[in-house]
Amino acid sequence: MSKDKVDIFDTTLRDGEQVPGCKLETKQKLTIAERLDNLGVDIIEAGFPVSSPGDFKSVSEIGKLVKNAAVCGLTRAVKKDIEVAAEALKYAKRPRIHTGIGTSDSHIKHKFNSNREAIIERAVEAVAYAKTFVEDVEFYAEDAGRTDNEFLARVCSAVVKAGATVLNIPDTTGYCLPEEYGAKIKYLKENVKDIHKATLSCHCHNDLGLATANSIAGAINGARQIECTINGIGERAGNTSLEEVVMVLRQHPTLNLDTNINSKLLYNTSQMVSQEMGMMVQPNKAIVGANAFAHSSGIHQDGVIKNRETYEIIDPADVGVNASSIVLTARSGRAALAYRAKLVGYELTKLQLDEVYQEFLKYADNKKEVFDEDIHEIIDSSAINIQS
Ligand code: KIV
Numbered sequence: 001m002s003k004d005k006v007d008i009f010d011t012t013l014r015d016g017e018q019v020p021g022c023k024l025e026t027k028q029k030l031t032i033a034e035r036l037d038n039l040g041v042d043i044i045e046a047g048f049p050v051s052s053p054g055d056f057k058s059v060s061e062i063g064k065l066v067k068n069a070a071v072c073g074l075t076r077a078v079k080k081d082i083e084v085a086a087e088a089l090k091y092a093k094r095p096r097i098h099t100g101i102g103t104s105d106s107h108i109k110h111k112f113n114s115n116r117e118a119i120i121e122r123a124v125e126a127v128a129y130a131k132t133f134v135e136d137v138e139f140y141a142e143d144a145g146r147t148d149n150e151f152l153a154r155v156c157s158a159v160v161k162a163g164a165t166v167l168n169i170p171d172t173t174g175y176c177l178p179e180e181y182g183a184k185i186k187y188l189k190e191n192v193k194d195i196h197k198a199t200l201s202c203h204c205h206n207d208l209g210l211a212t213a214n215s216i217a218g219a220i221n222g223a224r225q226i227e228c229t230i231n232g233i234g235e236r237a238g239n240t241s242l243e244e245v246v247m248v249l250r251q252h253p254t255l256n257l258d259t260n261i262n263s264k265l266l267y268n269t270s271q272m273v274s275q276e277m278g279m280m281v282q283p284n285k286a287i288v289g290a291n292a293f294a295h296s297s298g299i300h301q302d303g304v305i306k307n308r309e310t311y312e313i314i315d316p317a318d319v320g321v322n323a324s325s326i327v328l329t330a331r332s333g334r335a336a337l338a339y340r341a342k343l344v345g346y347e348l349t350k351l352q353l354d355e356v357y358q359e360f361l362k363y364a365d366n367k368k369e370v371f372d373e374d375i376h377e378i379i380d381s382s383a384i385n386i387q388s
């Protein structure tokens with residue numbers, strides 16, 4: 001049975017770039033956009049054109065450069081924003097305007113000092129206006145995660161009628177539980193009028209560490225677009241991480257969902273974005289962290305040396321990592337030491353290994369990690385005679 005495709009909407013250059021200290025020059029944004037296009041993302045959110053002349057220029061240049069992906073510009077539900085976004089997107093082969101407004105009671109009251117009926121009216125006007133410039137209009141219901149489902153379905157029905165092609169359901173504050181977010185998408189699938197005319201999209205933030213789980217719950221319940229960033233970069237605790245959702249769908253074939261992403265480019269793309277933004281990737285980050293395929297405890301190392309599948313659910317090569325690594329620490333066992341010693345040129349007999357291992361433990365207790373040069377030192381300075 002063929003799998004349902006989930007579109008990947010990358011917002012590294014918009015929601016990701018909002019992070020303090022991650023501001024990029026247009027040239028850097030173009031380099032990243034080209035890489036995202038090669039990676040296979042379906043939509044690149046290139047920026048918020050009305051926000052600054054620099055952002056306008058970046059969106060416009062990205063629109064000229066990108067060959068395959070749709071290029072998207074963010075707006076508020078404000079006419080001027082929409083006009084400026086349309087102008088910035090005029091060279092894009094597949095332009096998309098992403099417009100919207102807050103729909104939770106908190107946003108309606110505190111941000112807009114308004115009421116529900118007036119918010120629906122503004123949402124419809126914005127979508128209808130964007131539609132006069134481009135065919136592809138995505139609507140976001142900001143803080144949808146805390147918006148009551150019945151009202152959210154009314155807003156969504158109204159904007160679909162006005163021509164919205166995609167309905168973005170952001171968990172802006174990262175508050176939802178996966179079950180709750182999945183149920184919200186299911187409710188909208190069942191209650192938005194003419195929902196077959198639009199794609200439901202997940203846009204989850206990671207304040208409680210649930211962004212990936214929530215996005216997957218959304219996809220399981222009928223969303224066919226996931227909004228995410230490379231390395232999960234984004235405001236506060238970040239956005240859904242692209243590499244995580246892509247690999248969750250790929251590693252779980254029974255979900256019957258997949259993306260167009262060339263997963264072999266994930267590691268390099270992660271490194272490249274990290275360098276351009278000056279934002280390091282945490283070592284224990286799933287899929288692309290330095291330790292994602294590193295094994296350091298004796299029991300795990302022994303298992304992986306016997307058969308990789310004992311402790312690895314992903315082949316590192318599938319995400320562009322050369323090989324898993326066996327890291328030598330004071331927690332490592334004989335199997336790991338023999339394995340690494342062999343890699344650097346020493347074939348140890350069982351007796352020799354027993355002896356070298358005792359020296360190794362003394363050495364390792366004083367170091368965080370034992371490297372190849374340390375193995376040479378341990379073996380060369382040991383009393384036993386080993387052929388290298
Ligand atoms: O998190 C959010 O609600 C957003 C919207 C502006 C799409 O980023």
Ligand code: ZN
Nearest residue numbers: 015170172203
């Ligand atoms: Zn966001």
